[in-house]
Amino acid sequence: MTIHWYPGHMAKTKRELEQGLKAVDGVLCLLDCRLPHSSYNPELAKLSQRKPMVFVLAKADLADPAITPLWQDKLSALSISLLDNRERKKLLAHLRQRLSQEARRRYNRPWRLMVVGIPNVGKSTLINLLAGRRSAQVGNRPGITRTQQWVNAGKDIQLLDTPGILWPRLSDREVALRLAAAGCIKDDVLPLEDVATWLLEFLAHWYPDCLGERYNSPAASLQDVGRRMGLMLPGDQVNTGKAAEVLLKDFRSGKLGRITLDRQEVES
Numbered sequence: 001m002t003i004h005w006y007p008g009h010m011a012k013t014k015r016e017l018e019q020g021l022k023a024v025d026g027v028l029c030l031l032d033c034r035l036p037h038s039s040y041n042p043e044l045a046k047l048s049q050r051k052p053m054v055f056v057l058a059k060a061d062l063a064d065p066a067i068t069p070l071w072q073d074k075l076s077a078l079s080i081s082l083l084d085n086r087e088r089k090k091l092l093a094h095l096r097q098r099l100s101q102e103a104r105r106r107y108n109r110p111w112r113l114m115v116v117g118i119p120n121v122g123k124s125t126l127i128n129l130l131a132g133r134r135s136a137q138v139g140n141r142p143g144i145t146r147t148q149q150w151v152n153a154g155k156d157i158q159l160l161d162t163p164g165i166l167w168p169r170l171s172d173r174e175v176a177l178r179l180a181a182a183g184c185i186k187d188d189v190l191p192l193e194d195v196a197t198w199l200l201e202f203l204a205h206w207y208p209d210c211l212g213e214r215y216n217s218p219a220a221s222l223q224d225v226g227r228r229m230g231l232m233l234p235g236d237q238v239n240t241g242k243a244a245e246v247l248l249k250d251f252r253s254g255k256l257g258r259i260t261l262d263r264q265e266v267e268s
């Protein structure tokens with residue numbers, strides 16, 4: 001699923017992305033609705049050579065419904081749960097509408113798009129939803145380069161069957177912490193307890209009630225979470241590593257409620 005971004009790998013990913021972008025008329029940029037700012041990488045705009053870009057915010061079912069409309073407006077994006085098949089029509093309508101606004105040229109063949117996004121954002125799920133069948137493997141690894149194949153999405157849109165992987169912006173520590181909390185980067189890139197501690201502080205500030213509801217206490221620290229969940233080591237020590245895992249799992253699966261991590265960027 002997620003990948004380490006060592007330089008050689010990054011260069012290969014970039015090459016593959018550039019190759020795919022050459023073959024398409026536009027880019028379907030898939031962002032995570034919980035972190036639309038952090039799951040974008042401005043490098044994409046440079047690589048896509050001003051081709052029309054349509055934004056879709058996935059995992060809207062996990063994001064704060066009070067914040068999502070602000071991001072939708074800012075990016076002219078559609079927010080969607082890709083797990084809901086009934087959303088397919090809405091998604092196609094959004095693509096058609098954005099393409100007709102953005103596109104400078106019309107073709108007498110279907111529009112060709114490449115789905116691009118950071119790891120685990122939902123690219124394969126989106127291709128399957130649009131194709132109306134399981135054509136891309138969900139949770140798969142980027143495979144060996146194959147010949148380019150097109151997946152039909154309605155009569156007038158085709159998607160490149162291999163999505164483009166965008167590398168996350170890890171140089172910004174705040175962005176990296178948000179991506180790690182949401183499960184968009186591998187759990188061993190940043191120390192798990194640091195990520196969980198950052199998440200606790202964020203939640204205490206923005207969503208103070210969610211911790212009390214889940215852990216029956218304001219849970220200001222991993223010690224609190226661990227104690228409440230009975231994650232103890234011999235000698236009355238809290239297993240803070242396990243507590244971090246539980247907290248992150250609860251957050252990622254929506255058990256703490258619908259939460260958006262990129263707030264300041266759209267609210268200010």
Ligand SMILES: Nc1nc2c(ncn2[C@@H]2O[C@H](COP(=O)(O)OP(=O)(O)OP(=O)(O)O)[C@@H](O)[C@H]2O)c(=O)[nH]1
Pocket residue numbers: 001002058059060061062080081082083117118119120121122123124125126137138139140141142165
């Ligand atoms: N709750 C929720 N989960 C989603 C949504 N879209 C995708 N997922 C889940 O997110 C995980 C990753 O989805 P994929 O489609 O494999 O993501 P990807 O971008 O292809 O990932 P890579 O191939 O690793 O780059 C899967 O467990 C999906 O079921 C959504 O809208 N809501």
Ligand SMILES: [Mg+2]
Pocket residue numbers: 123124125137138139140141
């Ligand atoms: Mg995939």
